[in-house]
Structure formats: C-alpha cells, structure tokens
Amino acid sequence: MVHFEGVSLKSLLHPKPAGLVLQYGTAGFRTTARHLDHVMFRMGLLAALRAKKTMSTIGVMVTASHNPEEDNGVKLIDPMGEMVAVAWESYATQLTNAEQDALLTTLKDIIKQEAISMDKKAMVFVGRDTRLSSEDLSQAVLDGVSSLGDHSHDFGLVTTPQLHYLVRCQNTNGSYGNASLEGYYQKLSQAFVQITSKVNSPLRIDGANGIGALKMREMEPFLQQRLSFNLYNDGTSGRLNHLCGADYVKVQQRSPQGVEMVAGERCCSFDGDADRIVYYYHNPQGHFHLLDGDKIATLISTFIKELLTQAGLNLQLAVVQTAYANGSSTHFLQNNMKVIVECVKTGVKHLHHAAQKFDIGVYFEANGHGTVVFSDSAEEQIKGLAADPSLTEDRKSAAQMLEDTVNLVNQTVGDAISDMLLIEAVLAVRGLSVQQWDKIYTDLPNRQLKVKVADRRAIDTTDAERRATSPAGLQEAIDGIVGKYSLSRSFVRPSGTEDVVRVYAEADTQASVHRIKHTMFYWVT
Numbered sequence: 001m002v003h004f005e006g007v008s009l010k011s012l013l014h015p016k017p018a019g020l021v022l023q024y025g026t027a028g029f030r031t032t033a034r035h036l037d038h039v040m041f042r043m044g045l046l047a048a049l050r051a052k053k054t055m056s057t058i059g060v061m062v063t064a065s066h067n068p069e070e071d072n073g074v075k076l077i078d079p080m081g082e083m084v085a086v087a088w089e090s091y092a093t094q095l096t097n098a099e100q101d102a103l104l105t106t107l108k109d110i111i112k113q114e115a116i117s118m119d120k121k122a123m124v125f126v127g128r129d130t131r132l133s134s135e136d137l138s139q140a141v142l143d144g145v146s147s148l149g150d151h152s153h154d155f156g157l158v159t160t161p162q163l164h165y166l167v168r169c170q171n172t173n174g175s176y177g178n179a180s181l182e183g184y185y186q187k188l189s190q191a192f193v194q195i196t197s198k199v200n201s202p203l204r205i206d207g208a209n210g211i212g213a214l215k216m217r218e219m220e221p222f223l224q225q226r227l228s229f230n231l232y233n234d235g236t237s238g239r240l241n242h243l244c245g246a247d248y249v250k251v252q253q254r255s256p257q258g259v260e261m262v263a264g265e266r267c268c269s270f271d272g273d274a275d276r277i278v279y280y281y282h283n284p285q286g287h288f289h290l291l292d293g294d295k296i297a298t299l300i301s302t303f304i305k306e307l308l309t310q311a312g313l314n315l316q317l318a319v320v321q322t323a324y325a326n327g328s329s330t331h332f333l334q335n336n337m338k339v340i341v342e343c344v345k346t347g348v349k350h351l352h353h354a355a356q357k358f359d360i361g362v363y364f365e366a367n368g369h370g371t372v373v374f375s376d377s378a379e380e381q382i383k384g385l386a387a388d389p390s391l392t393e394d395r396k397s398a399a400q401m402l403e404d405t406v407n408l409v410n411q412t413v414g415d416a417i418s419d420m421l422l423i424e425a426v427l428a429v430r431g432l433s434v435q436q437w438d439k440i441y442t443d444l445p446n447r448q449l450k451v452k453v454a455d456r457r458a459i460d461t462t463d464a465e466r467r468a469t470s471p472a473g474l475q476e477a478i479d480g481i482v483g484k485y486s487l488s489r490s491f492v493r494p495s496g497t498e499d500v501v502r503v504y505a506e507a508d509t510q511a512s513v514h515r516i517k518h519t520m521f522y523w524v525t
C-alpha cells in the first residue's frame, strides 16, 4: 500500500511557484535553475511510476546540456536507455504544472489512467552534470522517489549518455554490460584497444568545462595509452559552455576559446553533458574547418559498409538525418556510398526510432548528436561470423572489427566519448588525416538564422520539416526563392526549444545563401 501522506508532506519542501507553467519539450524540461526544484521532485515521482509501470529501472538525468550555467533541466530515461515514451511526456507536463493543492489528484489520475500497480517497489537511477545547481536539484529528484517509498541509486556526476547506458545495463541483466561506470569504461576501452593497433597523433579535446572533461580523465587509465589526447576547458577554471563546447563551435563556426589550435591538428568539442561532439581543424592559412554530425555519419557509415562488404555480410545499412543535413552529405551517401538515407523531424527520439527499423542504423544530427544502432539479428550475425573458425583471414578480421565496433558504440543515445573513440579508431585503421576525412565531400555553403516572430506556431511543416504547410503562400514563396539559385534548398520551422522560428538555407555559393537567407527573413517576419 502506498501512503500518499509522504508525498504531500515532502512536496511542501519543494513548492511549486503558483502560476508557473512549463512544458516537457524535445529535451525534457529546461529553464532557469531557480524554477526547477518542484519539477525535479515531481519527476522523481513520475520516474517511480514509470518504473512500476514498466517493471524496470528508469533514469532521471539532471542537466541543461549546452545551455548556460544558470539553466538546468531534467530528462527521463526509459528501460532500454532510450528517451521516455511520448505519452509520458504529457504526464510529465501535467504533473509539473499541477498547482500545489492539485498534485495528489494529478498523481492519482496518472496511476489510474495507466493502471499502475503500486504494490511493487520501483528503482530509479539518478545522475547529474557539473552545474552548481545540479546537486540540490538531483536531491529533489531523490526526495520525490523516496516520498513514494521507492528506491533510488544516485550515480552523482555522470554524462547523460553514461546514465542512459547504466539504465540499459541494469534492465538487460548485464548482457549489455555492467551497470557501473567502471563497466562503461572497460567495455568501451577494450573495444577501442582491440580495433586500434597504432596510436594516432594527439587529439585536442575541448571539454566545454563540463562533465565530459571529468569523465575523460576517469577513463584515461582504461585506455592503456592507445589514445593520445590533450584536454582543454576541463572545468578547472572556465565557465561551463562559455565560449567553448560543441554548440558554440557549431553555431559560431569557429574554434573555442582555451584550445591551442595548431594547423592541421584535429580537435573535437563535447557539449555540456557530453552527448554531442564535433571535430574541426585549422588549415595552414589558419582557416577554420568544421566536421559536424554529417561528416561523422559519413565517416562511420562508410567504415561499416566497407567492413560488411569485406566480411561478406548482407545487412541493410541506413543513415538517418534531419532537414539540417548538408545536401552534399545526403548526395554523397545516396549516390557514392549507395546507402539508404532517411530524413526525419528534428529531435533525437525521431532519429533513434527511424534508425531502429534497419539492421544497422547510423543517425546523426548536424549538431553532432548521434550514434549507431544494431538490430538483435545484426548483432547475432556479426558475433556468429566473428567466431566462425572456417573464415578466411580477411573476412575474419572484418567480422571481428565489426564486433568491436558494436561494443564501442553506446547504442542508447548519442555519446561524445563513445563517438570520439569510434572516430579515432576509424581514422587510425584507415590511416586518414582529418583533412582527408574532410575531403570525402565538400559541404555546400549554408546559414542558419533564428527569427523572433509574434506566433511561431503559425508555421506548420510536413515532409520531415522540409516543407511548410502554413501560413498559406509560404512554401510557394520558398520555392520561388530557391528556384533562382543552383543546388539550393531552404526551409523554416518553429523551434521546439525556444520561442523563435529557425530558417535554414544552403546553395552553391555563400553569396546565394546570403540572398536566400535575406529574402526568407523578410518573408517570415
């Protein structure tokens, strides 16, 4: 029997500011940390309900990723380490917005609607990033869980993908790995060491002054000196995400502060919770070159495709992108690599689900969030082949490398550390420099714009956000503009995380992009 008095009493310690309304968006709740205490308590409650409903361990991550230090946020993680089911996003919103005196009724409504049996104890895993506010906020989550009489495990400081990994391990009885940080470091390092026989030149890592830097230091001893790296923005002095990190580098198209750039040497940046990564370098003239999620998806999918061919495995490989993917990358993947390319709406959950439809699905957003997912059958076939004693040396080594690749990847969610190790492994195995990788295809010039409008919801889209259905006339206008330029493409979509609309334009020259962008701006405003 549950005694809801515990909830009533403890909720008073985490009061909701009257009238405050928040929404569980694409990345969970995210706002100024000052407004989040009651949200965290309530997400502790909801996670416990979700755990009872699924009869599995559920995760709660306290982070605001690439957003400023003063912000914070929270995301729920489902049993297989994926984002929480969409239906529960609306429970999250309802529970968070219930005024203090309506909290219990709202909670009981969810229990009733989902027919949750309250007899069994639930388990919730909690993790947090390095923000100053995160410790107290994660304590509020733990309070929420315990007020229902349920159990929790506080992993303290972890990257977002580490928590996703831990949840999956716990719910798959160790078949995915050990549900501990040591298990994570061991699994990834072992796979990396097996793939990579030679050490690359040193990699420069920008840790965004966040959790990723801390965790790279922890992982270092496991890597047996096979990865040589220098860590910058490791959080010892600078501010989280300030003038550094993957988002800054991608949006500003420039190198972060605090990293010593040397022409030709490869660098990468994590974001504030280490679920995104981008690479970049300076050419001899000091010009900045970015290798974003599209370039990463191309490198990884090309590598996997070659290994499949070499191993003689007939598995369906697809790359999932969003409308933001550079047209050159899509063209290269479809026409040169001959892989299936699918385009879906922005937001990791859409990419993840689309990728799961294939034997092997590589997905990346241009912003650097992505991973690879393998179907059970693909994993079995790869493992079976790698263990087959009758194979030729050539096929065997490809099959074993595929098996190590499966183990190197964090399949639950985009993971900067795991992605970085995979990229480093591919570069080492293929003997590619960062410039050679960059030359696989040339990005079309492109620009993004965010525009403040009276009502962003007036814009509706279809075809994975590539075409506008309203307001009337907008799509015709876009068609008219892009029709004037070669290799051009443009779209506009309402942001899911900010009160703005986003405009994207690409074309054969920077000047054309500029003109499209301007016309689009006037149309939207």
Ligand code: 16G
Residues within 6 Å of the ligand: 026, 027, 346, 347, 348, 349, 365, 367, 369, 494, 495, 496, 497, 498, 502
């Ligand atoms: C969220 C998404 C990210 C997406 C971004 C788009 C997750 C975990 N994160 O941060 O994938 O790129 O939203 O933001 O799904 P926007 O809708 O404001 O353009």
Ligand code: ZN
Residues within 6 Å of the ligand: 065, 066, 271, 272, 273, 274, 275, 276
């Ligand atoms: Zn992030």
